Amino acid sequence: xxxxxxxxxxxxxxxxxMLTAAVRSGADAVYLGAKDFSARRNAQNFDxxxxxxxxxxxxxxxxxxxxxxxIALKENEISDAFYLAQNAYNMGIDGIILSDLxxxxxxxxxxxxLPLHASTQTSVHSVSALKILKELGFCQVVVAREMSKQELExxxxxxxxxxxxxxxxxHGALCMSVSGQCLLSAFLGSRSGNRGLCAGPCRLPFExxxxxxxxxxxxxxxxxxxxxxLYDMGVRSFKIEGRMKRPEYVAAATSAAKFSxxxxxxxxxxxxxxxxxxxxxxxTNGYYTDNLGRDMFGIRTKEDVLxxxxxxxxxxxxxxxxxxxxxxxxxxxxxxxxxxxxxGFDGENEVSVKGAVPxxxxxxxxxxxxxxxxxxxxxxxxxxxxxxxxxxxxxLFISQSELNSLRRELCEKLNEKRAEVKRKSSxxxxxxxxxxxxxxxxxxxxxxxxxxxxxxxxxxxxxxxxYPLEENTEIIKKYNIPFIADIPxxxxxxxxxxxxxxxxxxxxGKAAFCGNIxxxxxxxxxxxxxxxxxxxxxxxxxxxxVLENLGVKALTLSGELELSDIKNINSSLKKGIISYGNxxxxxFKNCPVKNGVSCSSxxxxxxxxxxxxxxxxxxxxxxYSELFNSLPLWLxxxxxxxxxxxxxxxxxxNETPExxxxxxSAYKKGLSPDIKHTRGLYYRxxx
Numbered sequence: 313x314x315x316x317x318x319x320x321x322x323x324x325x326x327x328x329x330m331l332t333a334a335v336r337s338g339a340d341a342v343y344l345g346a347k348d349f350s351a352r353r354n355a356q357n358f359d360x361x362x363x364x365x366x367x368x369x370x371x372x373x374x375x376x377x378x379x380x381x382x383i384a385l386k387e388n389e390i391s392d393a394f395y396l397a398q399n400a401y402n403m404g405i406d407g408i409i410l411s412d413l414x415x416x417x418x419x420x421x422x423x424x425x426l427p428l429h430a431s432t433q434t435s436v437h438s439v440s441a442l443k444i445l446k447e448l449g450f451c452q453v454v455v456a457r458e459m460s461k462q463e464l465e466x467x468x469x470x471x472x473x474x475x476x477x478x479x480x481x482x483h484g485a486l487c488m489s490v491s492g493q494c495l496l497s498a499f500l501g502s503r504s505g506n507r508g509l510c511a512g513p514c515r516l517p518f519e520x521x522x523x524x525x526x527x528x529x530x531x532x533x534x535x536x537x538x539x540x541x542l543y544d545m546g547v548r549s550f551k552i553e554g555r556m557k558r559p560e561y562v563a564a565a566t567s568a569a570k571f572s573x574x575x576x577x578x579x580x581x582x583x584x585x586x587x588x589x590x591x592x593x594x595x596t597n598g599y600y601t602d603n604l605g606r607d608m609f610g611i612r613t614k615e616d617v618l619x620x621x622x623x624x625x626x627x628x629x630x631x632x633x634x635x636x637x638x639x640x641x642x643x644x645x646x647x648x649x650x651x652x653x654x655x656g657f658d659g660e661n662e663v664s665v666k667g668a669v670p671x672x673x674x675x676x677x678x679x680x681x682x683x684x685x686x687x688x689x690x691x692x693x694x695x696x697x698x699x700x701x702x703x704x705x706x707x708l709f710i711s712q713s714e715l716n717s718l719r720r721e722l723c724e725k726l727n728e729k730r731a732e733v734k735r736k737s738s739x740x741x742x743x744x745x746x747x748x749x750x751x752x753x754x755x756x757x758x759x760x761x762x763x764x765x766x767x768x769x770x771x772x773x774x775x776x777x778x779y780p781l782e783e784n785t786e787i788i789k790k791y792n793i794p795f796i797a798d799i800p801x802x803x804x805x806x807x808x809x810x811x812x813x814x815x816x817x818x819x820x821g822k823a824a825f826c827g828n829i830x831x832x833x834x835x836x837x838x839x840x841x842x843x844x845x846x847x848x849x850x851x852x853x854x855x856x857x858v859l860e861n862l863g864v865k866a867l868t869l870s871g872e873l874e875l876s877d878i879k880n881i882n883s884s885l886k887k888g889i890i891s892y893g894n895x896x897x898x899x900f901k902n903c904p905v906k907n908g909v910s911c912s913s914x915x916x917x918x919x920x921x922x923x924x925x926x927x928x929x930x931x932x933x934x935x936y937s938e939l940f941n942s943l944p945l946w947l948x949x950x951x952x953x954x955x956x957x958x959x960x961x962x963x964x965x966n967e968t969p970e971x972x973x974x975x976x977s978a979y980k981k982g983l984s985p986d987i988k989h990t991r992g993l994y995y996r997x998x999x
Contacts, residue, residue: 427451443474796825829848852881
């Protein structure tokens, strides 16, 4: 349909069979991962040879290919990731989906013609992020799955002004946490979701009081009934999750999405089949419709599995045959004493082939209709003939085998032409990264509190207080110590954040920790110094440089890094880590505690209990909530190992004022832990 000519159904491809299923079921584009640096490292994925073949296969059929290179990259990985992207570019890739801002900087600098797509791992869910993405060279953004219809409408309007294409997940699994903001798998088993190896612990029992018993497990997403509506508001890429699923699922989801977009309603038979092939007690549209709560939660039941087994054989028919989707025009000229010529044109590429000289007919001559019928038999190819011009002299005979051979040769030539990489190759060699200059300086101590009651009377040795932006910041005037704003990383309303930042500045605040790139822009708008919080997933020196160029003045590094990795990151800015506290593990828009109790009953003291009886605290902030680790991080007795950093942060949450005083004293004295604790990931890292 002409209206949707600029829309794309974007389907997952974890292997070549899934790729084939997606293309034959109507995908306009596919996304896939290489063997390295993909956020689905457990999928089969593609080596370089397979990647090249996949790109050729898709381009012949008019389908775009995007490479997912969307994990947080360690210092020693950034070069290899760049060269992988460069190889993909030289193979003809149509875009790279990535989350590492350092890699984005390198690609934009050295391969400026390579389209960059901001992964959902960048946690983009508010409009101020768009200006920064534009500055960094992104042309497309995969928005967070938690956005409502109203939020998307505002977002799409701003994206259009900046000429950034909006991509939305419309079907598939839903993570409970905002993508890019989850450390649960990393902390529980060193398998990092930010590194593509999430073990899915959220699908195990985590129970809120009076909850479902699986209060971190959401049903799968389905927005298929809203695709036309999404298109009208400005969404242009409709993404299906599922690189770890089966080809039958990809075929069903792609077919259903294509039908819904072009017809404006759901094909009920396809939708039911899709529900059978994979769901968790059905589907949800709760984020989009802003109907959050218990109905959004579900698990994979035995009945779901049995339904899928019945559906698989039927679904294979959706992609068993080649899909004729590429329109071509044919022209043939057949003259006595001259070789037969056949030309094919797809709107961009023209190819021609020549056959034998036709013979004089001994009996019935070959007619124009005979020739047209033979040369138009394109059923086993991706082509279909829209127009056929033919001229043939009377009294000639051309054998069926000759015509078939001409048709096959023309299709092969057209395949080759369509698969050609029509761009100048890139052969950049990156300069060797500088070695980090070692330092023995002792890091300064910062404390991060939840309220004024936790601020100790004795502030000697404490460089600054990190204070919640939503609390009463007038208290700043009472203290002779710098205050740094702790801005919630979940942004429900940017106007509220801006107003709170202005009040914070009026009361004497000068800097703020930002856990989302949109917050950097908001700080600059009110002339507050932005500092990088740990949830920006700062993993390498290139990303540090990007943040410095954006005006950030200090860098709190990812808690997934080992101390040895942290000290190898080069930056002229101050660097620090969190050294104490119950570390935030997940960010929710849909608070799981509300599955069992009201907000008034919870009183910000909610928790989830896992199958071992361990409690994980939950805290709400301005429309979002966070899950915290059950054990506090403790490094007081390891402080000499932090030398070389500029600061370390004591992150207080539910501690009493007395306990805050004890912890601060322990860190000043370098004491061993007096409670059950964790060393976090600083010594074991993640894979």
